[in-house]
Amino acid sequence: MNASGAASLEVAAMSKRFGANIALADVAMRVPAGTLHALLGENGAGKSTLVKCIIGSYRADRGDVLLDGREVVINGPRAARALGLGMVYQHFTLVGGMTVAENMVMARPDIPAIVNWRAERRALEDFMARMPFRVPLDRRVSTLAAGQKQKVEILKLLYLGCRFLILDEPTAVLTPTEADEVLRFLRGLVAENKLTVLMITHKFREVTAYADAVTVLRRGKLAGAGAVRDLTPETMAAMMVGTTLAPARADREPARGQPTRLAIQALCATRDDGLLALREVSLSVGGGEIVGIAGVSGNGQRELVEVLAGQRRAAAGAIRIDDQPFRFTRAEIRRHGVRCLPEEPLANAGVARMTVAENLALRDFDAPPLAARGIWLDRTAMRAAARLRIADYAIRPPDPDAPLGSLSGGNVQRAILARELSGEVRVLIVANPCFGLDFTAAADIRARLMQARNHGVAVLLVSEDLDEIQELADRILVMAGGRIAYESSAAEADLAAIGMAMAAH
Amino acid sequence: MADLGIAGVALALFGGAIRASTPFLFVSLGECLTELSGRINLGLEGTLVCGAMSAYGAALLSGSPWLGVLAAALVGALLGALHAGLCSLARVNDIAVGIALMVLGTGLAFFFGKPLIQPRAPMLPALPLCPGCHFAPLRAALDINPLFLIGVALAFVLHWGLANTRPGLVLRTAGDSGAAARAMGYAPLLVRLWATMAGGALAGIGGAFLSLYYPGSWNEGLSSGQGLIAVALVIFARWRPLACLFASLLFGAAGALGPALQSIGVHQGTYLFNAAPYALTLAIMIATASPRGALAGAPAELAVTR
Numbered sequence: 001m002n003a004s005g006a007a008s009l010e011v012a013a014m015s016k017r018f019g020a021n022i023a024l025a026d027v028a029m030r031v032p033a034g035t036l037h038a039l040l041g042e043n044g045a046g047k048s049t050l051v052k053c054i055i056g057s058y059r060a061d062r063g064d065v066l067l068d069g070r071e072v073v074i075n076g077p078r079a080a081r082a083l084g085l086g087m088v089y090q091h092f093t094l095v096g097g098m099t100v101a102e103n104m105v106m107a108r109p110d111i112p113a114i115v116n117w118r119a120e121r122r123a124l125e126d127f128m129a130r131m132p133f134r135v136p137l138d139r140r141v142s143t144l145a146a147g148q149k150q151k152v153e154i155l156k157l158l159y160l161g162c163r164f165l166i167l168d169e170p171t172a173v174l175t176p177t178e179a180d181e182v183l184r185f186l187r188g189l190v191a192e193n194k195l196t197v198l199m200i201t202h203k204f205r206e207v208t209a210y211a212d213a214v215t216v217l218r219r220g221k222l223a224g225a226g227a228v229r230d231l232t233p234e235t236m237a238a239m240m241v242g243t244t245l246a247p248a249r250a251d252r253e254p255a256r257g258q259p260t261r262l263a264i265q266a267l268c269a270t271r272d273d274g275l276l277a278l279r280e281v282s283l284s285v286g287g288g289e290i291v292g293i294a295g296v297s298g299n300g301q302r303e304l305v306e307v308l309a310g311q312r313r314a315a316a317g318a319i320r321i322d323d324q325p326f327r328f329t330r331a332e333i334r335r336h337g338v339r340c341l342p343e344e345p346l347a348n349a350g351v352a353r354m355t356v357a358e359n360l361a362l363r364d365f366d367a368p369p370l371a372a373r374g375i376w377l378d379r380t381a382m383r384a385a386a387r388l389r390i391a392d393y394a395i396r397p398p399d400p401d402a403p404l405g406s407l408s409g410g411n412v413q414r415a416i417l418a419r420e421l422s423g424e425v426r427v428l429i430v431a432n433p434c435f436g437l438d439f440t441a442a443a444d445i446r447a448r449l450m451q452a453r454n455h456g457v458a459v460l461l462v463s464e465d466l467d468e469i470q471e472l473a474d475r476i477l478v479m480a481g482g483r484i485a486y487e488s489s490a491a492e493a494d495l496a497a498i499g500m501a502m503a504a505h
Numbered sequence: 506m507a508d509l510g511i512a513g514v515a516l517a518l519f520g521g522a523i524r525a526s527t528p529f530l531f532v533s534l535g536e537c538l539t540e541l542s543g544r545i546n547l548g549l550e551g552t553l554v555c556g557a558m559s560a561y562g563a564a565l566l567s568g569s570p571w572l573g574v575l576a577a578a579l580v581g582a583l584l585g586a587l588h589a590g591l592c593s594l595a596r597v598n599d600i601a602v603g604i605a606l607m608v609l610g611t612g613l614a615f616f617f618g619k620p621l622i623q624p625r626a627p628m629l630p631a632l633p634l635c636p637g638c639h640f641a642p643l644r645a646a647l648d649i650n651p652l653f654l655i656g657v658a659l660a661f662v663l664h665w666g667l668a669n670t671r672p673g674l675v676l677r678t679a680g681d682s683g684a685a686a687r688a689m690g691y692a693p694l695l696v697r698l699w700a701t702m703a704g705g706a707l708a709g710i711g712g713a714f715l716s717l718y719y720p721g722s723w724n725e726g727l728s729s730g731q732g733l734i735a736v737a738l739v740i741f742a743r744w745r746p747l748a749c750l751f752a753s754l755l756f757g758a759a760g761a762l763g764p765a766l767q768s769i770g771v772h773q774g775t776y777l778f779n780a781a782p783y784a785l786t787l788a789i790m791i792a793t794a795s796p797r798g799a800l801a802g803a804p805a806e807l808a809v810t811r
Contacts, residue, residue, distance in 0.1 A: 078690035093688040096805055097681040098674075106678055107689055111671040 292473030352405030521761020543806030547603030550732030551610020556712025581709020
């Protein structure tokens with residue numbers, strides 16, 4: 001807070017190892033003042049380690065940090081903050097039980113022993129008046145949507161006088177619209193020379209649209225850097241993944257027009273707070289078809305998937321599979337081959353403390369061949385079956401005995417998908433399957449979904465990523481305000497109309 | 506007294522509520538602080554009994570009941586520090602530690618309290634709010650103990666301090682998100698240590714009230730679970746100090762129901778009336794339970810599994 005205006009940052013020969021694992025090797029990076037710099041790399045490339053070393057959460061084994069050309073030693077978040085360096089973490093560091101105002105004041109390094117709320121409020125309102133975002137100061141943070149929380153995080157750091165802002169995948173939990181809003185806001189601050197931004201991201205679209213320059217890491221090493229205007233997504237992708245090629249887009253076989261398999265009729269459901277989340281939603285999915293549901297998060301998609309996964313009770317309406325009423329018993333699920341890959345699969349579809357093999361067997365552990373007479377489990381068979389799926393889906397580490405919770409997000413996603421796509425699958429419900437995955441992992445999962453469709457599975461894909469829906473879906477639906485607000489075949493879908501429907505609520 | 510009828514019951518209930526609510530008040534305020542910092546201390550029952558014993562012993566030795574209160578607070582803080590210290594270790598569950606400390610606290614109190622059962626220690630004085638009253642039941646009901654007044658003032662101070670002071674905000678941050686506290690440069694474990702010590706000290710003072718004011722003696726059946734009820738009371742009060750005050754008064758009144766009815770000659774179902782606070786605890790837990798979702802206002806760091 002000693003100086004105002006954007007700060008420049010330089011990193012030289014940064015190295016860090018965890019035991020035998022080299023996380024960073026001699027990485028250098030230059031971020032001039034008043035620029036928006038993107039840090040690209042696959043999962044596990046060392047991006048998070050690098051910024052944590054800069055911010056002082058980790059102590060680097062070697063390397064220097066230069067702020068405004070002067071060498072600085074940062075040994076923790078407080079020291080970083082005193083220098084005007086701030087970080088927005090992937091997981092929000094807001095206190096959910098407190099109001100926005102309390103959170104903003106709490107972050108100050110010098111909270112007075114007794115807080116004069118009248119003066120603090122006046123200062124906060126003055127500050128907010130100068131910002132393009134409006135966030136209600138008296139709302140409890142736990143009641144805000146993800147996008148609003150992200151904005152509060154950024155506003156908080158700006159309020160603290162942050163001059164260099166690091167963001168760890170700031171748009172991973174945001175919808176495309178929210179992401180654009182946040183990035184445009186940052187871009188504006190950079191353009192006014194108020195702030196320098198270093199942003200970790202997976203998304204080329206965001207890099208090409210908003211960043212000035214980019215640094216690419218691969219396996220802990222500097223893989224390339226340069227101005228965005230000199231680079232194409234293809235060259236950046238090559239830097240990221242090296243010489244290996246990204247898997248090709250899944251081929252779509254022509255639709256065969258199979259009969260309706262999943263039918264939802266006038267489904268209503270309430271949210272946790274008792275408000276209506278689904279208002280008479282009706283839709284149907286046929287075999288060999290992907291129906292994509294687009295929409296801004298918080299318009300009932302989460303509740304819809306929870307009802308379809310048997311996690312939430314419907315208030316009214318019916319779900320029919322193969323024209324029979326469906327009541328989510330294990331026998332029915334097995335008979336109809338209903339599978340689900342929900343959001344946050346580690347929490348919603350896996351048991352973190354059980355091993356990968358056990359998690360992979362959750363659908364069929366109680367039936368032969370894994371269980372003899374339904375009681376004794378054959379752990380050897382379970383492990384053997386797990387090894388096959390691990391190899392098939394390239395799950396890392398390839399160890400059936402590792403606890404599921406120790407795997408990275410992409411590998412958990414793959415493991416759950418491997419389980420859900422095994423055996424006889426007839427209906428598959430998928431929610432945001434590629435959230436937070438790097439693009440190789442995302443392409444792989446999308447290819448699997450397309451493959452399932454080509455094999456005749458009825459796929460209901462709920463996603464906030466419109467690109468994903470456009471790539472995969474045969475029919476596109478838009479959810480807004482708990483209703484289906486738009487429906488069209490993918491071939492005839494009109495982007496402008498979809499956007500209108502998404503924003504209609 | 507029997508001719509007073511319902512009015513007599515009401516008066517006895519009022520005086521009894523204030524008397525019986527004081528230990529609830531101190532323990533629940535203490536537990537409220539501890540839980541807001543993100544930790545559950547189920548051992549406060551043990552702390553309460555230990556505080557009662559040490560207060561009685563210290564008052565007996567020094568001749569001053571107020572030194573007894575101080576001793577109880579110190580012992581409570583020490584037990585709190587023990588709880589916090591154990592829970593700071595990785596993979597230690599605060600509920601299990603709390604239950605162990607509950608047994609340890611009562612055991613220690615019984616062991617060291619053996620020689621204290623016979624002698625008479627000096628009692629805390631009462632503040633006669635109506636010394637001129639000629640009507641004995643009214644005078645008795647208005648003999649307020651000073652600890653109750655301190656407890657009431659403390660509830661208001663905590664209510665204000667949690668929203669308006671730095672320690673209050675830091676405490677709530679640590680209780681709601683340890684990660685956020687760390688990101689701001691505060692050490693949640695240290696915050697919880699202080700909060701658990703303060704909670705223990707308050708529970709100790711609650712114990713001092715039991716042995717030095719009402720019932721005003723030391724014996725092994727002194728507490729009968731008040732420390733545990735106070736923990737449940739914090740949940741009922743949704744972690745709000747002022748609500749803790751009202752909840753304590755309500756529970757105190759429930760506890761005073763049996764004696765008040767006895768005073769007008771109702772002797773049937775004494776045990777049933779004495780069970781009123783426990784029945785109330787169950788009833789409130791059921792009434793405030795939610796079939797889905799977590800309780801609103803619960804500190805997010807409170808978790809059964811860690």
